[in-house]
Amino acid sequence: MLEIKNLHANINGKEILKGLSLSVNAGEVHAIMGPNGAGKSTLSSVLTGNPAFTVTEGDVTFNGKNLLELAPEDRSREGIFLSFQYPVEIPGVSMVNFMRTAVNEHRKYKNLEPMSASDFLRMQREKKELVEMDNKLANRSVNEGFSGGEKKRNEIFQMAMLDPKLSILDETDSGLDIDALRIVANGVNKLKRPDNASIVITHYQRLLDYIVPDFVHVLYDGRIVKSGGKELALELEERGYDWIKQEVDGK
Amino acid sequence: MSADILQEVTQNDYKYGFTTDIETDIIPIGLSEDVVRLISKKKNEPQWMLDFRLKAYRHWLTMKMPEWAHLNIPEIDYQSIAYYAAPRKNAPKSLDEVDPELIKTFEKLGIPLEERMALSGIAVDAVMDSVSVKTTFKESLGKLGIIFCSFSEAVENHPDLVQKYMSSVVPYTDNFFATLNCAVFSDGSFVYIPKGVRCPMELSTYFRINAINTGQFERTLIIADDDSYVSYLEGCTAPMRDENQLHAAIVEIVAMKNAEVKYSTVQNWYPGDKNGNGGVYNFVTKRGICKGENSKLSWTQVETGSAITWKYPSCILLGDNSSAEFYSVAVTNHHQQADTGTKMLHIGKNTSSHILSKGISAGVSQNSYRGLVKINPAAENARNFSQCDSLLLGDKCGAHTFPYMEVNNDTAIVEHEATTSKINEDQIFYCNQRGISTEDAVGLIVNGYAKDVINKLPMEFAVEAQKLLQITLEGSVG
Ligand SMILES: Nc1ncnc2c1ncn2[C@@H]1O[C@H](COP(=O)(O)OP(=O)(O)O)[C@@H](O)[C@H]1O
Numbered sequence: 001m002l003e004i005k006n007l008h009a010n011i012n013g014k015e016i017l018k019g020l021s022l023s024v025n026a027g028e029v030h031a032i033m034g035p036n037g038a039g040k041s042t043l044s045s046v047l048t049g050n051p052a053f054t055v056t057e058g059d060v061t062f063n064g065k066n067l068l069e070l071a072p073e074d075r076s077r078e079g080i081f082l083s084f085q086y087p088v089e090i091p092g093v094s095m096v097n098f099m100r101t102a103v104n105e106h107r108k109y110k111n112l113e114p115m116s117a118s119d120f121l122r123m124q125r126e127k128k129e130l131v132e133m134d135n136k137l138a139n140r141s142v143n144e145g146f147s148g149g150e151k152k153r154n155e156i157f158q159m160a161m162l163d164p165k166l167s168i169l170d171e172t173d174s175g176l177d178i179d180a181l182r183i184v185a186n187g188v189n190k191l192k193r194p195d196n197a198s199i200v201i202t203h204y205q206r207l208l209d210y211i212v213p214d215f216v217h218v219l220y221d222g223r224i225v226k227s228g229g230k231e232l233a234l235e236l237e238e239r240g241y242d243w244i245k246q247e248v249d250g251k
Numbered sequence: 252m253s254a255d256i257l258q259e260v261t262q263n264d265y266k267y268g269f270t271t272d273i274e275t276d277i278i279p280i281g282l283s284e285d286v287v288r289l290i291s292k293k294k295n296e297p298q299w300m301l302d303f304r305l306k307a308y309r310h311w312l313t314m315k316m317p318e319w320a321h322l323n324i325p326e327i328d329y330q331s332i333a334y335y336a337a338p339r340k341n342a343p344k345s346l347d348e349v350d351p352e353l354i355k356t357f358e359k360l361g362i363p364l365e366e367r368m369a370l371s372g373i374a375v376d377a378v379m380d381s382v383s384v385k386t387t388f389k390e391s392l393g394k395l396g397i398i399f400c401s402f403s404e405a406v407e408n409h410p411d412l413v414q415k416y417m418s419s420v421v422p423y424t425d426n427f428f429a430t431l432n433c434a435v436f437s438d439g440s441f442v443y444i445p446k447g448v449r450c451p452m453e454l455s456t457y458f459r460i461n462a463i464n465t466g467q468f469e470r471t472l473i474i475a476d477d478d479s480y481v482s483y484l485e486g487c488t489a490p491m492r493d494e495n496q497l498h499a500a501i502v503e504i505v506a507m508k509n510a511e512v513k514y515s516t517v518q519n520w521y522p523g524d525k526n527g528n529g530g531v532y533n534f535v536t537k538r539g540i541c542k543g544e545n546s547k548l549s550w551t552q553v554e555t556g557s558a559i560t561w562k563y564p565s566c567i568l569l570g571d572n573s574s575a576e577f578y579s580v581a582v583t584n585h586h587q588q589a590d591t592g593t594k595m596l597h598i599g600k601n602t603s604s605h606i607l608s609k610g611i612s613a614g615v616s617q618n619s620y621r622g623l624v625k626i627n628p629a630a631e632n633a634r635n636f637s638q639c640d641s642l643l644l645g646d647k648c649g650a651h652t653f654p655y656m657e658v659n660n661d662t663a664i665v666e667h668e669a670t671t672s673k674i675n676e677d678q679i680f681y682c683n684q685r686g687i688s689t690e691d692a693v694g695l696i697v698n699g700y701a702k703d704v705i706n707k708l709p710m711e712f713a714v715e716a717q718k719l720l721q722i723t724l725e726g727s728v729g
């Protein structure tokens with residue numbers, strides 16, 4: 001599904017991704033862990049086409065298409081979803097209006113008619129239940145005045161609405177208490193299907209108790225330096241990242 | 252609703268920029284006492300009207316263009332403008348007599364000139380260049396005693412009302428552009444709502460400049476007698492032309508005891524091209540008076556067009572317990588300049604006013620809010636609340652706020668709040684990531700920002716206004 005080869009990217013002239021390769025198949029859950037500043041969020045920004053970053057080398061294909069040539073909105077319409085580490089507030093734009101525009105843009109891309117208001121509201125109700133989201137939130141402006149936990153739930157709600165092929169969850173667990181964590185993880189698990197995949201970026205192994213990964217990768221200094229099964233996450237939890245740093249920097 | 256609208260809107264250009272090929276009766280360019288007399292003669296005016304014009308013209312000669320606005324106004328050569336242009340067929344009595352080209356023009360603009368298009372429930376007076384083309388629904392409104400006609404017809408048929416109220420709110424000496432209008436105004440709309448009548452439909456005037464090198468100087472007079480109600484809409488467009496066109500209008504509103512008047516404008520004169528060539532100079536004086544007790548006046552404006560806008564719809568709160576509102580969205584892009592706002596003059600007791608101004612600037616445009624709230628010594632318990640917000644798209648545009656307050660009574664409560672915000676790249680990218688294009692994202696954000704004002708517009712206008720906001724700002728981000 002997703003094939004990243006030797007990806008190099010910089011921001012303001014500073015190289016952050018330094019030859020990153022990763023391949024993700026349908027049905028798989030990949031966890032990416034790594035110390036602060038390793039480039040995890042940069043990877044999610046680059047995959048989704050954030051114009052602040054420049055790709056200098058490498059290829060990314062998504063379902064056979066050259067991802068790097070697509071505009072950010074088309075990457076979304078192709079089925080890539082990012083749950084932002086820091087969701088943005090958009091005052092004045094109601095969640096309902098925002099989501100309806102997004103859903104209908106996705107449908108237009110697939111040559112489908114816009115959704116009727118009643119179908120849309122029904123779908124919205126269903127998906128809200130999935131993440132146990134408060135009714136009130138859907139009537140407020142996008143993320144405005146939401147608590148940290150509400151913002152993260154709102155990300156998963158949007159993910160459910162857009163039904164992506166590949167979801168990238170960037171530290172969706174940070175700032176969540178244990179109940180919220182369970183709700184979010186539950187939502188993600190319910191959306192899992194054999195034909196979609198996710199990349200779960202996290203700091204902590206505890207999320208992986210709920211969302212069980214098929215693969216765990218360590219991102220350090222702009223590259224994937226170690227990959228393994230879910231036991232790697234436990235090892236990292238126990239031993240920290242220093243031994244990895246030593247392994248890499250020692251070479 | 253807005254999502255559908257946003258989808259519909261894909262075009263980048265000023266879609267009203269066509270010209271109409273009709274025979275026009277246009278007088279030679281230039282301004283003099285003879286020209287003033289000629290205009291009056293062409294309109295078969297009574298002596299008192301000519302006298303009024305001449306008085307204004309002579310006063311105008313002593314005046315200078317105002318310079319206090321935050322505007323860069325190029326020198327205007329008042330001798331290079333034609334002051335009167337009319338579609339050749341004059342004063343049509345029925346639709347059959349209206350030039351078919353003209354009907355096509357208004358159809359293109361979406362203006363229902365035909366009464367069978369009455370489904371939209373709006374009575375329309377359409378002013379092309381200097382002359383009112385046709386007023387619809389005149390008869391059905393007439394049964395209620397409502398007068399809705401062109402200004403010229405009012406001069407002819409209701410001289411007593413015109414003489415009593417014309418220039419009673421905006422004196423002929425008021426300001427440079429208003430005085431010029433008094434001298435050379437060509438036509439406009441006239442409304443009288445009798446005592447106790449609620450006007451059952453929206454009244455609307457549609458202004459269109461067509462002829463080349465002409466100025467448009469219309470005036471509108473609305474009188475709402477005791478216990479009456481009327482909602483009035485005004486729309487305007489102009490063809491794309493490389494030279495600047497001058498528009499200097501006057502609107503006067505009189506609200507008597509317990510009367511309520513709502514005046515809404517969607518101003519979409521041609522703004523000029525991306526490089527600042529051409530466009531309409533929009534120098535307009537709009538003022539209403541809440542003359543009677545408990546009267547109410549509300550101005551709502553969506554200003555997206557014009558190269559330069561200079562406009563302050565104002566209200567004199569004379570009657571006790573009267574109230575006034577000013578809701579404004581002013582958008583400037585490219586090289587547009589707007590200096591707009593309001594004046595609220597509190598004279599009566601327990602008067603209240605509410606100001607909500609939303610400025611949006613993009614490109615290298617300049618957008619200023621200028622407002623005066625004045626509480627006279629006798630205005631016991633006056634209240635004012637003003638909220639002035641600015642939204643910036645990009646960092647080459649300017650937003651300015653000039654709130655003036657003169658409070659001369661200790662019992663008054665006057666509050667002012669202002670905010671400035673910017674659409675940032677993170678917000679746009681967040682929308683992009685959900686599959687929403689940058690243009691649509693700007694549309695969503697801007698319409699969200701402006702919705703408190705847009706919602707005050709009658710339904711048909713609200714839809715149009717939302718589209719306009721987005722079209723005006725296309726290409727301004729990203
Ligand atoms: N806008 C920016 N300008 C300059 N450096 C940045 C910017 N954003 C991120 N970085 C740098 O890129 C590196 C990787 O950041 P990030 O991808 O956010 O790391 P992670 O998500 O793994 O914690 C860090 O050193 C960070 O300081």
Ligand SMILES: [Mg+2]
Pocket residue numbers: 040041042085170171
């Ligand atoms: Mg990060």
